[in-house]
Amino acid sequence: MKTDVSQSAAPPPLLAVDGLTKSFGTLKANDAVDFDIVEGEIHALLGENGAGKSTLVKMLFGSLSPDAGRILWRGRPVKIAEPSTARKLGIGMVFQHFSLFDSLTVAENIALSLEAGTPLSTVADEARRLGEAYGLTLNPHAMAGDLSVGERQRVEIIRCLLQEPSLIILDEPTSVLTPQEAERLFETLETLKGEGKAILYISHRLEEVKRMCDRATVLRHGQVVAHCDPRAETAASLAAMMVGAEVEAVRRSPADHEAAGRSRTAVLCVSALDQKPLGPFSTALRGIQLEVHAGEVFGIAGVAGNGQSELFEALSGEQLQHDPDAVIIDGTPAGRLGPNGRRRLGAAFAPEERFGHAAVAAMPLTDNILLSRHASDASAYLSGGRFAVLRHSALGRTLGRVVKAMDVRKSGENPDAATLSGGNLQKLILGREFDRQPVVFVVNQPTWGVDAGAAARIRQTLLDAANAGAGALVISQDLDELLEICDRIAVIADGEMSEPLDARTVTREQLGLLMGGAEPEKHHGVAA
Amino acid sequence: MSPEIIQAIVLTTATAATPLLIAALGELVVERSGVLNLGVEGMMIIGAVTGFGAAQLFGSPWMGVFAAIVCGALFSLLFAFLTLSLATNQVATGLSLTLLGLGVAGMAGEQFVGLPGIKLQPIAVPGLSELPVIGPLLFAQDPIFYMSILLAIGVWWFIFRTRAGLTLRAVGDNHGSAHALGINVLRMRYLAVMFGGACAGLAGAHLSLVYTPQWVENMTAGRGWIALALVVFASWLPWRVVVGAYLFGAVTIAQFHAQAQGVAIPSQFLSALPYLATIVVLVLISSNRRMTMRNTPASLGKPFVPER
DSSP states (O other): OOOOOSSSSSSSSSSSEEEEEETTTTEEEEEEEEEOOTTEEEEEEEEEETTHHHHHHHHHTTTOOEEEEEEEEEEEOOOOOOOOHHHHHTTEEEEESSSOTTTHHHHHHHTTTSTTTHHHHHHHHHHHHHHHHHTTTOTTSSSSSGGGGGHHHHHHHHHHHHTTTTTEEEEEEGGGSHHHHHHHHHHHHHHHHHTTTTEEEEEHHHHHHHHHOOOEEEEEEEEEEEOOOOOGGHHHHHHHHHHOOOOOOOOOHHHHHHHHOOOEEEEEEEEEEEESSSSSSSOEEEEEEEETTTOOEEEEETTSSHHHHHHHHHTSSOOSSSSGGEEETTTTOOOOOOOOHHTTTEEEEOOOBBBTTBBOOBBBBBHHHHHHHHHTTTTHHEEGGGGGOOOHHHHHHHHHHHHHHHTOOOOSOOOOOGGGHHHHHHHHHHHHHHHTTTHHHHHETTTTTOOOHHHHEEEEHHHHHHTOOOEEEEEEEEEHHEEEEEEEEEEEEEEEEEEEETTOOOOOOHHHHHHTTTOOOOOOOOOO | OOHHHHHHHHHHHHHHHHHHHHHHHHHHHHHHOOOOOTTTTHHHHHHHHHHHHHHHHHHHHHHHHHHHHHHHHHHHHHHHHHISSSSSOOHHHHHHHHHHHHHHHHHHHHGTTTOOOOOOOOOOOOTGGGSSTHHHHHHSSHHHHHHHHHHHHHHHHHHHHHHHHHHHHHHHHOOOHHHHHTTTTTHHHHHHHHHHHHHHHHHHHIIIISSSOOOOTTTTTTTHHHHHHHHHTTTTTTHHHHHHHHHHHHHHHHHHHHHHHTTTOOOHHHHHHHHHHHHHHHHHHHHHHHHHHHHTTTTTTOOOOOOO
C-alpha cells in the first residue's frame, strides 16, 4: 500500500500516520499505529472501546501529543500541537460527545469555529444554506441547550463543514439518528466524498461500515490488526478482527419468542401515565400505556429526546405518579413508591447515563454496587441494625460474582468506577441489577457507546433475564438491537407511545415512520 | 424634604454606587470567563492605597488613578498565576488574595494615615451641566463616574456584540469544548482576571480619591464583597449590574439619612440588605432553570487543566 513519495505519478495520501505511539502510564493506548487516507475516500476506523480510536483521533486533531511517530499531511511531516493547527491544515472533527456550548445559540456556536470577523447574521445565513444543501435543517437562533441530540449533531456537522475541511472525522455519527435520518447522513457523506473530501468514519455499526466505507483500519489494544476492504468482509469477520475472537450475534430464539407470546402474567403494568415536562428541556409524557409480561423482552424504540429519559424516571420512581395504579409492579400498585420501594418489589433499573446516574466515578466498584442495592438487599450488605455498618466482605463477593458473570475487565481488585471503560462499566451496571434476579428489568439505552463484545454480553443478559421469568423493558435507539432481542416493540415519539408490534413481523420502515412521525419539523426536499 | 435634599441624596447615591459598579463589572467579566475571583475586596484596597500614594507622590490625582489600575491588575495577576497556571482552588486563593490585599495595604498605607488627600475634581460638561435636575446629576460628576457609565456600556457591547466577547462566554460555558475548538482558554482567562483586577483597582481609587479623599485602613469596608454579590444579583448581565449597583448604593446612603432623620431602623439591618437581596435573587434564579442555563457561566470556579 505504501507508495514512493518521490514519484510524481502517485500523489502522496492526504493524511498518513506512521508509527504513532501514545502511552498513559504503563498503558500503551496507541502502539505504532499506521494508516493512510486519500481524497475522496471514506475510511473506517474500527475497534472496541478502549482499543485506542479516541486516542488516535485526538492526536490527529491536536488535543493530545504523540510520544513517537509521524503524521504526514499531503506527504509532508506535520506537528499538530493543538486543535487550531489541525483546523488550519484542513482537518475537521464531529465529536462523539457533542462539544456544543449550551448557553449559546446555534449561530454563535458555529461562529466560534470560524475565522474571526464573520458577522453573526452571515453565519446564520451560511448555516441555513449549508444545512439545506446537505439536508440538515436547523434554526440558527435556537439555544444549543434546547436541541435534541440529533439536532446537536447537525450543528456539529455544519460547524465542521463551514470550515471547508479536506478531511472530516466523524465519531459514531449515526448512534443518535433514526434510520431515515441516518440515510440522509449517508447521502450527505456521499456528496462530500464526491466533492473529493476524505472522511474518517468511526462506528461500531458494521453494516454501515460495509456499506459506506472504501477501506477500514481495525485497532485492537492500541495496535493495528488489519487494513482491509470492508466490502469484501462480513460483519462477523470484521467483528472478529475487532474483538480478536468470534462474536456470536445475540438473537431471540423462535422458541423463546413463542413462549413469551403465550405469557399472560403482567409483571409491569403502566396505564394512563401522564407527566408534565420537568424542565425547559424535558418532554411531557401523554397517556403512556404498556404491559410487560413475565418472560418477555419488550422494546421501546425512538429517537433521543422523545421522552425516553422521562419514561425511565417515571418507571424507576425518580418521578412519582399521583395515581398508585399508574404503575403496577408484580401486581402491587407502585405509583406512589420511590426507587427503593419499587426495587423492593423486585424491579431493577439501569439508566442511560453511566456516570452521575448509574454509577459514581470516584467510588470503588463495591460502593457502586451498594448504591443501587442498599435498600433492596439491606440484609445482605448492612449489619448492626440502625447503625447500618457496611459488610465489605459481602459486597466483595457480589462484585466477584458480577465480574465473573459479565466478564468485566478491570485493573486491580476493586478499582474506582472511573477507571473502567464504558463497555465494562455498563456490564457492571447491568450485572449489578441482574444479580438480584429481578422480576422487572427496565434498562435505558443499554448498549449506547459500548463495543460489540460488551454489547453482545449485555443483550445476552437481557435475554437471560427474560428466560429466567423476568419481564425486560428495553428502551433503545438502536433498532437493530431491538429487532434482534425483543418480542414486542413499541415506539415512543414526542412523549406518546404507539401500540406494541410483534418484533418478528414488523419492518424497519414501519418503525422508522413511527419514530419520525411526531418529529417537530417536517423535512422538505433537499436543494441540490 | 425639599428638592435640594432629594437632589443631594441622588448625587451621593451616584458616588456610593460608582465603586460598586466598576468593581462588579470587572468581576462580571472574570466570572463570564469561568473564573471566580473572591479577591475583589483585596484588589480594591490595593487600588485605594496605591491610588492615594501615587497621587501624593506625583501631586496629581490622575497619576493615582493610573497607578491604582495598574496595581490592581498586577495584584490580580498573582491570583491568575496561582489559579490558572498552577490550578489551585479558586475559592481558597481568592479568599487569601483578599486577606493579603488588606494586610499589604494596611502596611503600605501606614505612612499615609492622617495625610490630607488630593481629590479628583468633578468635570462639568459645558452647557449640559446647566440643565435643571439632571444637569448636576449626570453632567457635573467626577471623572470616574463617567468612566463607570462608559465601562457598563463597553462591557455589555464587548460581551454580547463582539467576537472576543463570544469567545469569553464560550470559555466560561464549556472550557473543554473551547479548547477543542482551538481557543486559548488560559490566555482568555488571564486577560479576564487582569481586567477584573484593573476594574477593582479603579474602584479602590474612587474611594481614596473621590469618595473620601484620604487613606483609612480597611476603607473598602466590605464593598468588594457587595460587588461580588452584585454580580450574582445581576445574574451576570451588565445592565442589571448597573441597576443593582445603584440600588445597593441607595441603601448605603439611606443608612446615613435614616440615622440623621432619627428613623428607627437598625443600621445593621440596612447594611445587611444587599446580601439579603442577593440571597432572594439566588433563590429566584435557581427556580428558573432556563434563565440559569442562559446566563450562568457553567464552568464557573472549575479549574481547567488541558490533557496532554
